[in-house]
Amino acid sequence: MDKLVIEGGVPLKGRVRVSGSKNAALPILLASILVDGEVHLTNVPDLRDIATTLKLLELLGCRAEFQNGEVRLHSCNLKPEAPYDLVRTMRASVLCLGPLLTRLGRARVALPGGCAIGARPVDMHLKGLERMGAVFELESGDIIGTCDGLRGAHIPLDFPTVGGTEHLIMAATLAEGETTLENAAREPEIQDLAEFLNACGARISGHGTSVVRIEGVQSLHGASYRVMPDRIEAGTYLVAAGITGGDLELEDCPVEALETVIDKLRDMGVRFEGDSSSFRAFVDGPLNCVDLSTRPYPGFPTDMQAQIMALMCCSRGAGVVTEGIFENRFMHVQELCRLGAHITLSGQSAMVRGVDRLKGATVMASDLRASACLVLAGLAASGRTDVRRIYHLDRGYERMERKLEQVGARIRREQE
Numbered sequence: 088m089d090k091l092v093i094e095g096g097v098p099l100k101g102r103v104r105v106s107g108s109k110n111a112a113l114p115i116l117l118a119s120i121l122v123d124g125e126v127h128l129t130n131v132p133d134l135r136d137i138a139t140t141l142k143l144l145e146l147l148g149c150r151a152e153f154q155n156g157e158v159r160l161h162s163c164n165l166k167p168e169a170p171y172d173l174v175r176t177m178r179a180s181v182l183c184l185g186p187l188l189t190r191l192g193r194a195r196v197a198l199p200g201g202c203a204i205g206a207r208p209v210d211m212h213l214k215g216l217e218r219m220g221a222v223f224e225l226e227s228g229d230i231i232g233t234c235d236g237l238r239g240a241h242i243p244l245d246f247p248t249v250g251g252t253e254h255l256i257m258a259a260t261l262a263e264g265e266t267t268l269e270n271a272a273r274e275p276e277i278q279d280l281a282e283f284l285n286a287c288g289a290r291i292s293g294h295g296t297s298v299v300r301i302e303g304v305q306s307l308h309g310a311s312y313r314v315m316p317d318r319i320e321a322g323t324y325l326v327a328a329g330i331t332g333g334d335l336e337l338e339d340c341p342v343e344a345l346e347t348v349i350d351k352l353r354d355m356g357v358r359f360e361g362d363s364s365s366f367r368a369f370v371d372g373p374l375n376c377v378d379l380s381t382r383p384y385p386g387f388p389t390d391m392q393a394q395i396m397a398l399m400c401c402s403r404g405a406g407v408v409t410e411g412i413f414e415n416r417f418m419h420v421q422e423l424c425r426l427g428a429h430i431t432l433s434g435q436s437a438m439v440r441g442v443d444r445l446k447g448a449t450v451m452a453s454d455l456r457a458s459a460c461l462v463l464a465g466l467a468a469s470g471r472t473d474v475r476r477i478y479h480l481d482r483g484y485e486r487m488e489r490k491l492e493q494v495g496a497r498i499r500r501e502q503e
């Protein structure tokens with residue numbers, strides 16, 4: 088198992104290129120099951136979750152090639168079974184269920200894993216697919232689905248679930264008639280998925296709003312598509328500039344999709360300049376804690392909660408961070424406390440009191456964004472920090488230690 092060893096205290100300076108978005112690329116890859124002909128994707132990040140998805144697609148009968156950020160994919164001899172060993176490591180893998188049902192009329196997909204940040208059921212995905220005519224049963228931890236063609240339906244969602252919205256959009260593209268999703272999630276990655284499917288001939292409108300309409304078409308054709316840049320990776324580097332008192336310029340930064348995060352960081356005292364081609368984050372004075380609550384988009388993203396908490400740990404004053412999406416997403420708190428942070432947990436809220444300086448220690452990463460938070464804290468801490476179990480980080484950050492090293496961080500990967 089690898090760990091990252093960080094000697095903290097260096098202000099980061101220089102340019103970082105933002106990679107393609109993991110959370111946009113994953114559903115787009117799985118939606119490619121629906122397409123006849125070649126899908127050509129660019130700006131695909133080189134991540135463990137992408138490798139896992141491509142392996143899954145190959146096991147499902149697709150031909151996939153991945154080189155220099157480009158994927159070429161053909162779904163030719165589809166098979167209906169997605170095995171547990173692959174699906175358990177990655178939440179998004181459940182998104183193959185709808186496309187397989189659409190194309191084959193049956194599918195067997197293990198219940199998904201992913202970051203251990205809550206129970207994360209898929210009941211809304213299944214309820215929506217049932218409304219479109221699918222029938223499900225659970226057998227030995229596998230979801231077994233069958234259908235005799237999917238039909239358009241009116242589907243009100245109890246909560247704007249990101250994966251559920253993506254799943255139902257995919258399934259509806261080739262269903263008979265029109266589907267309307269109400270209370271749909273509005274995340275930019277959903278918009279990217281819909282744009283990709285439309286480029287393949289789908290008829291989706293309203294994506295990016297809470298009512299999405301999908302008019303089913305007979306078939307989808309191949310297309311070339313550039314995956315959007317990763318707003319969470321970009322946000323993590325904006326925090327890296329703030330937490331080290333540095334000055335970073337982000338290339339291909341999705342500024343619009345990051346508005347809420349940028350506003351919060353600005354409230355804390357981080358300064359910004361430029362636009363998406365070159366977006367500069369720098370610090371010219373002390374930073375202050377703020378209060379924040381995570382919410383569905385356009386609210387503050389839960390995937391940035393841990394990173395901004397690390398920043399608050401070394402800012403002035405106190406602030407309350409409330410997690411409004413997942414019931415168990417504070418696993419980084421006790422590790423931050425090992426670095427000298429002052430945080431008190433109370434239910435879904437964490438009260439953070441800033442300290443003058445964090446102090447290096449050995450910490451354990453529990454999930455993807457918790458890992459990023461601990462790396463950020465280690466960059467700010469005095470002395471040496473070892474972040475163990477960074478396989479989580481490799482799921483979602485492309486060459487993070489290389490990118491950080493290039494802007495001056497003293498960071499290296501070692502085997503434990």
Ligand SMILES: CC(=O)N[C@H]1[C@@H](OP(=O)(O)OP(=O)(O)OC[C@H]2O[C@@H](n3ccc(=O)[nH]c3=O)[C@H](O)[C@@H]2O)O[C@H](CO)[C@@H](O)[C@@H]1O
Pocket residue numbers: 110111113178179205206207208209210211212213246247248249250251272389390412413414
């Ligand atoms: C691969 C990917 O894109 N993952 C993102 C996606 O996860 P994911 O798609 O899993 O997140 P959801 O929006 O579906 O989950 C939000 C909340 O709804 C609950 N829920 C969801 C579906 C369901 O059928 N039943 C149910 O109860 C979940 O347990 C959670 O409490 O959106 C999350 C929220 O922005 C992000 O943190 C993840 O990074």
Ligand SMILES: C=C(OP(=O)(O)O)C(=O)O
Pocket residue numbers: 110177178179200201202390455456483
């Ligand atoms: C929670 C995340 O990923 P997943 O949904 O794949 O577990 C994430 O990207 O922060």
